[in-house]
Amino acid sequence: MIERINGPEDLKKLKTEELNVLAQEIRDYIIRTTSKTGGHLAPSLGVVELSIALHYMYNSPGDKIIWDVGHQSYAHKIITGRKKEFSALRTRGGISGFPKRSESPHDCFGTGHSSTSISAALGFACARDLKEEDYDIVAVIGDGSMTGGMAFEGLNNAGHLKKDMLVILNDNKMFISGKVGALGEYLTRIMTFEPFQKMENRVGKILNKYPRGKHLMRIAKRSKVILTPGMLFEEIGFDYFGPVDGHDINKMLDTLGKIRKIKGPKLLHVLTKKGKGYKPAEENPESFHGTSPFDLKTGNSTKNEGSLNYQDVFEKAITELAEEDKDVVAITAAMKSGTGLNNFSRCFPERFFDVGIAEQHAVTFAAGLAAEGRKPVCAIYSTFLQRAYDQIIHDVALQKLPVIFAVDRAGIVGEDGPTHHGAFDLSFLCAVPGIVVAAPSDVQEMRDMLYSALRWEKPTAIRYPRGKIEGDFEKQEFNYIESGKAKVIREGSDITIAALGNTVGAALNAADLLEKEKIKASVVNLRFAKPIDEKVIAKQIEKTGALITVEENVINGGIGQRIAGIIPQNTPMRIMSLPDRFITYGNAEELRKELGISPPDICRKAKELLNQK
Numbered sequence: 001m002i003e004r005i006n007g008p009e010d011l012k013k014l015k016t017e018e019l020n021v022l023a024q025e026i027r028d029y030i031i032r033t034t035s036k037t038g039g040h041l042a043p044s045l046g047v048v049e050l051s052i053a054l055h056y057m058y059n060s061p062g063d064k065i066i067w068d069v070g071h072q073s074y075a076h077k078i079i080t081g082r083k084k085e086f087s088a089l090r091t092r093g094g095i096s097g098f099p100k101r102s103e104s105p106h107d108c109f110g111t112g113h114s115s116t117s118i119s120a121a122l123g124f125a126c127a128r129d130l131k132e133e134d135y136d137i138v139a140v141i142g143d144g145s146m147t148g149g150m151a152f153e154g155l156n157n158a159g160h161l162k163k164d165m166l167v168i169l170n171d172n173k174m175f176i177s178g179k180v181g182a183l184g185e186y187l188t189r190i191m192t193f194e195p196f197q198k199m200e201n202r203v204g205k206i207l208n209k210y211p212r213g214k215h216l217m218r219i220a221k222r223s224k225v226i227l228t229p230g231m232l233f234e235e236i237g238f239d240y241f242g243p244v245d246g247h248d249i250n251k252m253l254d255t256l257g258k259i260r261k262i263k264g265p266k267l268l269h270v271l272t273k274k275g276k277g278y279k280p281a282e283e284n285p286e287s288f289h290g291t292s293p294f295d296l297k298t299g300n301s302t303k304n305e306g307s308l309n310y311q312d313v314f315e316k317a318i319t320e321l322a323e324e325d326k327d328v329v330a331i332t333a334a335m336k337s338g339t340g341l342n343n344f345s346r347c348f349p350e351r352f353f354d355v356g357i358a359e360q361h362a363v364t365f366a367a368g369l370a371a372e373g374r375k376p377v378c379a380i381y382s383t384f385l386q387r388a389y390d391q392i393i394h395d396v397a398l399q400k401l402p403v404i405f406a407v408d409r410a411g412i413v414g415e416d417g418p419t420h421h422g423a424f425d426l427s428f429l430c431a432v433p434g435i436v437v438a439a440p441s442d443v444q445e446m447r448d449m450l451y452s453a454l455r456w457e458k459p460t461a462i463r464y465p466r467g468k469i470e471g472d473f474e475k476q477e478f479n480y481i482e483s484g485k486a487k488v489i490r491e492g493s494d495i496t497i498a499a500l501g502n503t504v505g506a507a508l509n510a511a512d513l514l515e516k517e518k519i520k521a522s523v524v525n526l527r528f529a530k531p532i533d534e535k536v537i538a539k540q541i542e543k544t545g546a547l548i549t550v551e552e553n554v555i556n557g558g559i560g561q562r563i564a565g566i567i568p569q570n571t572p573m574r575i576m577s578l579p580d581r582f583i584t585y586g587n588a589e590e591l592r593k594e595l596g597i598s599p600p601d602i603c604r605k606a607k608e609l610l611n612q613k
Contacts, residue, residue, distance in 0.1 A: 002029060002078070008080060016253065030074050031045070035293060038303070038415060040289060043072045045277050050246050053256060056249075064109075067099050069111060069113070072143060073099050097585065108124070115148025117139035137166070147334065162237065240269065241255065241269065314406060314408075314464070315340035317451070319344050321450065333359045334358075360387060367391070370396075376403050377406055378404065378405050402456070403460075404453045404460045405462070438460065438483075439500045445481075448478060481527070490523035493522075495545075498548070506598060513600065532559070551578075554577065561575065
């Protein structure tokens, strides 16, 4: 069946009884592909039937289907003409793991971060009406995105403007629980029955003639939603429908067909199972939310990696520190497993807080904890911390509150691409007065920085990368690091390479290559992007007379530019960083080579600089 689908128009040629067969084939294709490429498997498996129903009922790209988060969009990509390209999912030169406007006209809005679909859909609706055009707009939100405040901002505005649009709440038990059964099905049939809607409109017109008419109408509406989760949505101006079984295509088609005739803002509550159709993903949906390549039979990872990563070491370190200090608390924004806080949550449940996909709230919540003497460690991916920039400035730094940000996935992250690379945190954090910005070069240094940050009593960000580390890690005692102190880890006389974080290893490898060519390079582990150790840098420049800086951050506002502003202007210098553009997806090491920040690139740049010198 899947071979016959090269676009949504082919889907409409199928009989409705054939759609379930297609759903299974699409599900199998997604499982087979992600077992080779990795990807967001569990969330996409949960919306296969929903994706089919939407494209069967609506006419994309004329009608607009907007996917929240984006990692639910695999079936959508397959249906909309990217079946062949899907085998190269998230690989260099292949297709993105998220909706991407430049990739297909069916991706009307690009997504990668959460809680954006309702606001975008409302923008589309207002633009449509200003142009006096006629097409349907559907926003599919779920997988925890309704915990984000922006979703409710969008709902509030949409309910006020009364624009014709449909929000589909894909409830996979991540945030709203509901029951699928006789009562739910009965309510759905009643609420989507056209005569009922007409009667409701007539009653509304009558009641609105009376002084208390609007109040009475709200009471009347409650009679149909009092036993459902829909009262909240009705109160802010949406017609609520559901819950509906999201794996029953016929029921969804019937419901969508009736809802489509109703004008105004509508919300359909759909119940789905994350990981549907693949037992390992059903049993452990969190692990299969985003997965590396895996064995189809067992679900075990097949990626040849080290056994340890920064997140593992962070998890052990923060738990050890919390055992010694009862004031240490941990906060995550719906990424307990991803940030390495599972063990902490088990050991100290009263000191662990998962606030949902709400980074702005997480930061101000941490500020409140710090204001009352607690020691909050807020673990958030670099790319998601961007969403809380005002809170970092206004609620933490301005008040000099000692919140510690564990900035996970800093730098190049690989296959998730431009929406997830941690390419900007050095730039936006270093612009904030009074904050300490640190980056460990190895996992022990990360332990020491976390230990030290609890004693600096300043707003602090510790950024560290994604990925496994090579070799074994032997835990040492915590060592105190003075804030803003760099460390010379290799002495040389010809050139200085100043590196930060995970680029320190690349700098050392480059120094080895230069040594083979009789060039002696000093390597400085900067350790801090702010404050910068000006004395160490000045001493090394005086000694070698030339400087290269290496960082995994965009050039604008990065450490290279900041160091260039504090050294003598005539110093021969090269800045090696990420370019002033969005970085694509692909294997992380391949991307580093392509971007020119690998050890051979550092070596080549050093020789060019020495020739100039």
